[in-house]
Amino acid sequence: MADRDTVLDVRGLCTSFGSAAAGAGAVTAVNDASFSIRRGETLVLVGESGCGKSVTSHSLMRLLPASASLRGEAWLTGRDGRRTELLSLGADAMRRVRGRELGMIFQEPMTSLNPLQRVGDQIAEPLLAHGLCSRGEARRRAIELLRQVGIAEAETRAIQYPHQMSGGMRQRVMIASALACRPSVLIADEPTTALDVTVQAQILRLIRRLQREMGMAVLFITHDMGVVSQIADRVAVMYGGRLVEVADKRTLFTQPRHPYTRGLLAAVPDPRRRGRLQGIPGQVEPAGAAPGCGFARRCAQAGPACFSTFPAWVVGDEAHAVACHHPDPLRSVA
Amino acid sequence: MTADDTLLSFDRVGLRFAVRSGWFGKARSLGALHDVSFALKRGEVLGIVGESGCGKSSLAKLAMRLVAPSSGTIRYQGVPLDEHRGAAARQLCGEVQMVFQDPNASLNPRMTIAQSLHEPFVLHRRGTHAQQRAEIDGLLAAVGLPPEVLARHPHELSGGQKQRVAIARALALKPKVLIADEAVAALDASVKAQIVNLLLDLKQQFDLSIIFISHDLPMVETLCDRVLVLYLGRLMEQAPRDAIATGGLHPYTQALWRSSPAVDAEASLDDEAPVAGEIPSPFDPPAGCVFHTRCPQAMPACSAQVPPAIDCGAGHRVACLLQAAPQADAQRRPAM
Numbered sequence: 118m119a120d121r122d123t124v125l126d127v128r129g130l131c132t133s134f135g136s137a138a139a140g141a142g143a144v145t146a147v148n149d150a151s152f153s154i155r156r157g158e159t160l161v162l163v164g165e166s167g168c169g170k171s172v173t174s175h176s177l178m179r180l181l182p183a184s185a186s187l188r189g190e191a192w193l194t195g196r197d198g199r200r201t202e203l204l205s206l207g208a209d210a211m212r213r214v215r216g217r218e219l220g221m222i223f224q225e226p227m228t229s230l231n232p233l234q235r236v237g238d239q240i241a242e243p244l245l246a247h248g249l250c251s252r253g254e255a256r257r258r259a260i261e262l263l264r265q266v267g268i269a270e271a272e273t274r275a276i277q278y279p280h281q282m283s284g285g286m287r288q289r290v291m292i293a294s295a296l297a298c299r300p301s302v303l304i305a306d307e308p309t310t311a312l313d314v315t316v317q318a319q320i321l322r323l324i325r326r327l328q329r330e331m332g333m334a335v336l337f338i339t340h341d342m343g344v345v346s347q348i349a350d351r352v353a354v355m356y357g358g359r360l361v362e363v364a365d366k367r368t369l370f371t372q373p374r375h376p377y378t379r380g381l382l383a384a385v386p387d388p389r390r391r392g393r394l395q396g397i398p399g400q401v402e403p404a405g406a407a408p409g410c411g412f413a414r415r416c417a418q419a420g421p422a423c424f425s426t427f428p429a430w431v432v433g434d435e436a437h438a439v440a441c442h443h444p445d446p447l448r449s450v451a
Numbered sequence: 452m453t454a455d456d457t458l459l460s461f462d463r464v465g466l467r468f469a470v471r472s473g474w475f476g477k478a479r480s481l482g483a484l485h486d487v488s489f490a491l492k493r494g495e496v497l498g499i500v501g502e503s504g505c506g507k508s509s510l511a512k513l514a515m516r517l518v519a520p521s522s523g524t525i526r527y528q529g530v531p532l533d534e535h536r537g538a539a540a541r542q543l544c545g546e547v548q549m550v551f552q553d554p555n556a557s558l559n560p561r562m563t564i565a566q567s568l569h570e571p572f573v574l575h576r577r578g579t580h581a582q583q584r585a586e587i588d589g590l591l592a593a594v595g596l597p598p599e600v601l602a603r604h605p606h607e608l609s610g611g612q613k614q615r616v617a618i619a620r621a622l623a624l625k626p627k628v629l630i631a632d633e634a635v636a637a638l639d640a641s642v643k644a645q646i647v648n649l650l651l652d653l654k655q656q657f658d659l660s661i662i663f664i665s666h667d668l669p670m671v672e673t674l675c676d677r678v679l680v681l682y683l684g685r686l687m688e689q690a691p692r693d694a695i696a697t698g699g700l701h702p703y704t705q706a707l708w709r710s711s712p713a714v715d716a717e718a719s720l721d722d723e724a725p726v727a728g729e730i731p732s733p734f735d736p737p738a739g740c741v742f743h744t745r746c747p748q749a750m751p752a753c754s755a756q757v758p759p760a761i762d763c764g765a766g767h768r769v770a771c772l773l774q775a776a777p778q779a780d781a782q783r784r785p786a787m
Contacts, residue, residue, distance in 0.1 A: 165639035166610075285729045313502035314666060315745075318710035319724040326722075340640065343669070343711060346718040370716035384644040385714045386673035388696055393651055394673065396644030400609045415641075 122155040124334040125177075125302050129189035130204070132169075132176045146172040146404050148358045148427075149189075154302065154334040159325075161337045161345050161366075163381075164355035165401045170338045173355070174304045177203055177336075178221050179211045193218060196301050216243040220295035224307040226287035230279040230294075237263070237275030240294045247298055262293040266323060285316035292323065299331050306338045321348055342385045346370065351436070354378045357411025358404030359427065364437040374433065374444040377412045410442070418443040457529070458660050459514060459547070459628055460490040464523035466509050466684075470734075481733055483509040484684045486523070488760070491628065491660055498675030498692075499664045500707065504730055505681040507664045511632045514662065515549050516540075545575055545624030552633035554613035558605040564616050565601040571623040590619040593656060594649060611642035618649065622657060629653075630662045635670070647674065668711045672696050677766065680704045683733060683741040686760070690767040700769045703742045740772065748773060 132147040147169040154160045162170045175181050177191055191203040195218045206214065223229040231239055240262055241255035250258065256275075263271035266289040279287055288308060295303060305324060309317040325348065328335050337348055345352055349366040354375065362375040373379045380397040399415035410416070413423035420442060422428075428442045466484040471477070484506045491497050499507050512518045513525055516532050525532045527543060535543045551557040558567055568590060572583040591598060594615040605613055614634065621629060631650065635643045647670070654661055665671050671678055678695045680688040680703065688701040698705050709725040712718050728745045731737055737744045743753035752772055760768045761775055 165641065283729050313730070314668070314710040315502060315706060315724070315726050316729055319727070322720055322722065322724050325720055342640070342714040346714045346716065347712060347720050367716045370714070381640055382714065384640050386644075386647075386667075386669045388669050388672035388713055391673060391692075393648050394644035396648060397641035398645075400611055400642060401639050 120155070122157075123153045124156050124194050125336070126153040126192040126194075127151055127177070127189070128191070130173065130176060130191060131188040132172050132181065132185055134182075134185050144404070146358055147176060148404070150355075150360050151189075152353050152360065152363060154336060156301070156334055157328065157332050159328065159335040159337055159348055159350045161339060161349040161352045162355055163339055163342070163345050163352060165340055167401055167403055168355040169358040169404050170355050171306055172358075174221070174306050174336065174338055178215060178219060178304060179203065179206070180221075193302065196299070213247070216295075216300070217247045217249075217298040218300050219302050219304065220298070220300035221304040221306065222288070222291045222295045222308045224310050226284065226291045226311075227279065229291060230287060232279055235276050235278060236282070236290045240275075240290065240297055243294065243297045249298060258297065259293070262297055263290070265327070266290070266293045267319070268293075285312055285319065288312060288316075288320055289323065292320075292327070296327055296331065296333075300333065302334045302336065303328070304336045304338075307340070308337075309344065310339070310341070317344075324348070342381065354381070357402060359411060359440065361412065361441065362437075362439045364439075368437050372437075372445075374431075374437070374439040374446075375412075375441050376416045376418050376443075376445070379445065380415075410440075456493050457490045458493050458527070460526045461487050461510075461513070462524045462526065463488050464513060464520045464525055466506075466513060466518065467521040479734055482684055482736065483733070484513070484520075487681075487684075487686050488523075489679055489686065489689055491662060493627075493660055494654075494658070495677060496654065496661045496663055496675045498671035498678040499662060499681065500666060500668060500671050500678060501681035502666065502707075502730055504683065504733055506684040507681060508632055509684075510681070511549060511630045511662065511664055514628070514630060515547055516543070541575060545571075546626050547628040547630065548621040548624065548626035549630040549632060550614070550617050550621045550634040552636050554610065554617045554637075555605065557617050558613060560605050562604070563601065564603055564605070564608070567605075567616065568601075568620055568623060571620060575624055577624065586623065590622060593622070593653060594619045609642075610638055611646060614638060614646055615649065618646075618653070622653065625657065627658070627660060628662065629659045630664070632664045633666070634663075636665065636667065643670075650674075668708060669713050680707065683730065683736050685741055686768075686770060687742065688767075688769045688771075690763075690769075691765060694763075694765075694767050700763065700767075700774055701742075701771045702746045702748050702773070706745075706747075740770070 128151050130147055130150040133143050133145040135143040150173055162173060164170045176187055187204045189204060193201050193203055201214060237259045240259040244250050244255040244258060260271045260275050263274055268274050268286060268289055309320050312320060339345060351365050352369045353360050354362040356377050362378045373382055383395040384397060386394055397415055409424040410427055413419040422442050428440050430438050430440050431444050432438045464484060464487045468481045468483060469478045470481045501507055513520055568587045569583060572578060596615050635646050638646060653659060663675055675692055677691055679686060682703050687703045688699050690699060698708055706725040726745045731744060739754040739756055740758050743749040758770045758772045760770045762768055
């Protein structure tokens with residue numbers, strides 16, 4: 118399945134919390150998630166709160182607490198062509214991958230930057246931690262990176278602290294730090310959610326520009342369909358800990374097959390139509406609450422099978438897969 | 452606009468705060484709002500958009516009479532707010548109500564939903580106990596919650612349910628004006644749509660006028676009859692929804708709209724962001740037009756002169772020198 122360009126290949130990722138040995142109470146936050154990302158491609162993981170999108174990214178980065186247990190495989194192809202399986206990697210080996218082959222930026226740049234460290238040092242840190250260059254060279258590269266992410270007067274900014282910068286600038290610093298080692302995969306977990314729209318527009322463009330320059334694969338996590346439509350090459354829709362539909366952006370937006378995807382798209386306000394919106398009835402339920410399809414209780418199409426077994430993947434064509442007992446027939450919604 | 456269909460009006464309202472940095476720091480004056488004039492008409496949904504620090508929430512607080520304006524006058528049904536005293540002031544309190552962004556912060560975690568909903572009636576001494584119970588049951592039904600939730604505490608409800616409770620409480624005193632300050636921003640997309648629909652239904656049912664404060668432009672466009680665009684405490688543009696939907700006239704409005712595209716399969720990012728830079732510090736706002744430091748169409752005059760609000764007709768006002776120059780331009784625009 119994985120072709121030569123595949124940088125990250127995730128097969129059957131399951132993440133659960135609470136040890137199974139301790140008996141009941143284990144929660145499966147991500148259940149059997151499989152996807153792959155090619156070099157230079159942006160895969161957007163979209164879903165509502167609690168759907169497991171952040172747990173997926175934290176699983177790949179191995180940033181989960183000790184109570185989490187992981188199953189499945191996640192193969193990362195490094196810049197040198199070596200393939201590494203992330204989920205079974207030891208702590209030391211993972212530390213050599215994290216920040217070097219796999220970069221990550223988070224939603225809240227204030228809590229993910231060290232308030233007591235100068236931003237230049239924070240950007241240089243991954244370079245030094247991975248032993249990629251000398252201290253002087255790292256400092257020079259940090260200033261260069263600040264410039265690359267569009268921060269003026271980079272030399273002065275490099276010796277400032279995070280609190281001296283605006284939210285947008287802090288997110289630029291986060292990006293510079295995550296990209297210092299030119300990772301092959303960048304995981305961006307809601308990187309623009311805390312930003313104003315005009316700054317969001319700048320940061321999205323920055324991520325895309327750097328992605329092109331470095332040929333990175335990007336796993337972008339968001340709940341905002343507007344952002345999806347701007348940045349995605351392919352989209353994976355997640356609900357209740359499971360992927361429910363994967364397709365390239367245009368296909369997903371014009372021919373959504375899963376009732377949840379269609380509901381999500383319909384719930385977005387359309388300025389061409391005024392007045393009432395089309396909501397999805399019910400509430401978002403926690404992952405793995407009941408057997409069967411997690412969306413069944415909110416789904417108009419649900420039949421008896423939906424409440425007992427999770428549907429098998431229906432693959433329409435190469436690029437479009439949907440996990441639903443009653444997928445919408447292939448058609449265009451104009 | 453006739454006086455009788457105006458419910459709430461701001462007349463050249465300004466709001467300044469004295470902010471002290473540190474214990475011994477010098478007090479600095481922060482201008483939260485400057486010279487803002489607009490009117491909320493009966494039965495209208497008025498959208499207020501802008502980025503953080505633009506003064507959206509200050510405006511809501513002024514309308515709620517939680518703070519007093521530093522200059523200008525706010526009138527409710529033609530009477531200045533500060534002339535309402537005693538019983539009239541308490542009455543006014545019930546007529547303008549607000550729903551906040553985060554229901555976790557606006558509902559007391561130690562009170563049951565019944566207690567939270569009961570509180571406004573007690574504070575305003577409305578009705579007998581039996582009448583209050585009946586009102587509460589009616590409110591729950593109106594916001595689509597089952598009676599079982601009355602005995603629960605906020606932590607036992609989902610985010611959408613909590614926001615429904617917050618809305619029910621805001622409606623308890625039968626307000627005429629409901630201010631929704633980012634009331635759906637924290638909700639998931641599918642639930643957000645439910646709450647927005649609820650607001651529209653309640654508007655009909657309770658004959659409300661709504662001030663809908665949001666940074667979600669597609670949402671504002673879908674919901675609102677008229678939109679105010681704020682930037683750094685100044686009103687950049689106010690226009691009927693249709694004029695805003697076509698991009699508006701102010702470069703800031705245009706930049707906002709281009710920064711937040713609707714969901715579209717064909718959307719893509721052009722290389723240049725609509726505007727560069729970030730919002731300047733409100734302690735040290737740029738001279739002249741506050742947007743000139745980021746405006747792609749700024750002219751030398753923009754940094755020298757605060758642009759006056761130019762009336763383009765049909766309730767459309769723009770504070771931009773680009774619109775001031777050729778009068779002919781204003782006439783070329785199709786009438787709205």
